[in-house]
Amino acid sequence: MKSRNNDKIRLAVVGVGNCTSSLIQGIEYYKNARKDDFVPGVMHVDFGGYHIDDIEVVAAFDVDEKKVGKDLAEAIYAEPNNTTVFAQVPPTGITVRKGKVLDGVAKYTADVVPISKQKEVDVVKVLRESGAEAVINFLPVGSQQATEFYAQAAIDAGCGFINCIPVFIASNDAWAEKFKTAGLPVIGDDIKAQVGATITHRTLVNLFLDRGMKIERTYQLNTGGNTDFMNMLERDRLASKKLSKTKSVTSMIEARGQHIDEENIHVGPSDYVPWQKDNKVCFLRIESKHFGDVPMNLELRLSVEDSPNSAGVAIDSIRCMKLALNNKLSGAIIEPAAYFQKHPPKQIEDREARQLVEDFIATYGN
Numbered sequence: 035m036k037s038r039n040n041d042k043i044r045l046a047v048v049g050v051g052n053c054t055s056s057l058i059q060g061i062e063y064y065k066n067a068r069k070d071d072f073v074p075g076v077m078h079v080d081f082g083g084y085h086i087d088d089i090e091v092v093a094a095f096d097v098d099e100k101k102v103g104k105d106l107a108e109a110i111y112a113e114p115n116n117t118t119v120f121a122q123v124p125p126t127g128i129t130v131r132k133g134k135v136l137d138g139v140a141k142y143t144a145d146v147v148p149i150s151k152q153k154e155v156d157v158v159k160v161l162r163e164s165g166a167e168a169v170i171n172f173l174p175v176g177s178q179q180a181t182e183f184y185a186q187a188a189i190d191a192g193c194g195f196i197n198c199i200p201v202f203i204a205s206n207d208a209w210a211e212k213f214k215t216a217g218l219p220v221i222g223d224d225i226k227a228q229v230g231a232t233i234t235h236r237t238l239v240n241l242f243l244d245r246g247m248k249i250e251r252t253y254q255l256n257t258g259g260n261t262d263f264m265n266m267l268e269r270d271r272l273a274s275k276k277l278s279k280t281k282s283v284t285s286m287i288e289a290r291g292q293h294i295d296e297e298n299i300h301v302g303p304s305d306y307v308p309w310q311k312d313n314k315v316c317f318l319r320i321e322s323k324h325f326g327d328v329p330m331n332l333e334l335r336l337s338v339e340d341s342p343n344s345a346g347v348a349i350d351s352i353r354c355m356k357l358a359l360n361n362k363l364s365g366a367i368i369e370p371a372a373y374f375q376k377h378p379p380k381q382i383e384d385r386e387a388r389q390l391v392e393d394f395i396a397t398y399g400n
């Protein structure tokens with residue numbers, strides 16, 4: 035099926051890394067999905083009147099000389115991108131433009147991300163000329179200035195903003211207010227993968243709480259071999275990532291009136307293992323006591339391909355953004371953020387959040 039409105043979702047992407055590669059490949063891979071097909075990782079093929087194939091990328095920004103100036107379909111496969119290739123995307127006619135570098139490239143990634151010598155474009159002008167109505171942010175962790183720059187550019191160009199990284203925009207009151215004042219929606223922050231470490235950790239914590247157990251100690255250690263993990267070797271860039279991932283778990287504990295001391299929870303990226311490429315491995319442990327104060331613990335190892343794991347979630351976030359734009363919603367959009375993002379303005383338990391997204395589609399969809 036095509037959009038019931040013959041209406042496209044005109045999207046600009048910021049950062050043509052592994053996540054954008056999986057997103058663009060996914061749009062190609064599922065372009066002919068039928069309404070009743072099962073597509074893993076998206077809630078519906080027809081999402082409020084919009085098909086996966088209704089997402090049309092109209093602008094793309096990066097700074098890497100191996101990507102800038104290339105057709106988006108070529109850039110998504112360029113090194114250091116190393117995620118699984120599951121679709122061959124034909125030329126898109128969209129050339130990757132050089133955005134503003136700022137703090138996007140850092141200590142550990144500088145060697146593998148050579149900065150293009152091309153002139154930086156006027157991002158607001160490119161957004162306006164492309165007719166983009168939404169911008170999705172996939173910059174490296176710790177890109178505080180660059181994310182704020184692109185968020186402001188989205189506002190100046192009259193676009194909604196989907197922030198998939200742990201720099202706080204939708205969950206920052208001042209930024210949410212800026213979008214509200216501009217009459218534009220913002221969804222964020224820090225995308226939650228389909229079945230990744232965060233959702234697995236939240237679910238297991240809820241299982242323990244449901245069964246009357248106290249979470250005494252827990253950790254979630256993650257390793258991977260993509261540039262995301264390479265970049266996160268720089269601990270100074272990690273503060274908001276750690277906070278976002280930790281809050282995602284502690285909010286479940288606090289919602290049940292329990293508490294866990296800071297020294298008893300450790301959640302975060304732990305190491306870069308080059309040969310793992312885009313495979314991410316999560317080691318998770320929960321320590322508790324059951325009846326009679328008898329100690330017990332749970333250990334789990336989860337192995338996932340990192341980038342496709344969030345691409346379906348990105349596709350649904352983009353379609354929620356379109357419904358928000360169609361209905362002139364502005365400021366932080368709570369329901370999709372709670373379901374799709376790790377650090378939303380308001381944390382809501384996942385099953386309830388999913389139902390709220392269904393209600394959102396029923397209210398605002400076509």
Ligand SMILES: NC(=O)c1ccc[n+]([C@@H]2O[C@H](COP(=O)([O-])OP(=O)(O)OC[C@H]3O[C@@H](n4cnc5c(N)ncnc54)[C@H](O)[C@@H]3O)[C@@H](O)[C@H]2O)c1
Pocket residue numbers: 048049050051052053054095096097098115133134135136137138139147172173174175180198199200224225226227230260261262340341343344
């Ligand atoms: N994979 C997941 O499931 C997942 C989940 C949550 C959050 N994230 C976040 O999504 C983000 C993207 O992840 P990724 O694996 O695609 O990372 P990546 O390193 O592969 O991609 C980042 C891209 O941004 C580009 N870039 C750097 N500075 C730039 C600038 N100033 N302007 C434009 N482009 C710039 C880089 O050249 C690179 O192409 C990361 O912050 C990651 O933590 C991913």
